[in-house]
Amino acid sequence: MKHYFKKSKINTFLVIYIIIVIFFASCADDNQDIIPYAYVNYTIDLQNPVYIDLLNVSGSAYIEREGYNGNGIIVYHSGIDEFKAYDRTCTFKISDNCSVEKDENSIVNVVCPCCKSQYELMNGSVSKGSSIKALKAYRTSFDGTYLRIFN
Ligand code: FES
Known part of the structure; x- marks a missing residue:
């Protein structure tokens, strides 16, 4: 039982870590934006x-x-x-x-x-x-x- 809780805690941290990494990775991509073509x-x-x-x-x-x-x-x-x-x-x-x-x-x-x-x-x-x-x-x-x- 004790082991189960320990494992689930680790899994929770892992999921939070992955979410944070994905969030920052998508922000970094955003920063690579270039302005799309517009006829001028x-x-x-x-x-x-x-x-x-x-x-x-x-x-x-x-x-x-x-x-x-x-x-x-x-x-x-x-x-x-x-x-x-x-x-x-x-x-x-x-x-x-x-x-x-x-x-x-x-x-x-x-x-x-x-x-x-x-x-x-x-x-x-x-x-x-x-x-x-x-x-x-x-x-x-x-x-x-x-x-x-x-x-
Ligand atoms: S920050 Fe969103 S445009 Fe300069």
Whole structure:
């Protein structure tokens, strides 16, 4: 009888251990997420006052309802006549649908409001936090007036 209880206790611990291992393994997989494809073909007229923040180098602006799941795109004026565009979906756990936001403390970074991961606007890479993958970048072309963001 004593042996039976001892064995069942060990089994209980074993089951709990396996559940914990599976839980953390699935979280780790989640962290490997990449942003799924979303068709993007969007043109900005830089003379439109809505995009006034994009006129100066290091300025950035949101494009709402574009990109993966409509989470938005952030455009960054990275150099003279050079622009970067990123999907705002945080790459840490895309199922959370958290959109990165401008960092109040730095014009060159964005931050995920959910996990606090921080990304650099110059290349989309992670500079701080739990995320390990860079933001998804879109292509850009600029003719002096119109900025096109596309796949
Ligand atoms: S998105 Fe879930 S944590 Fe950044």
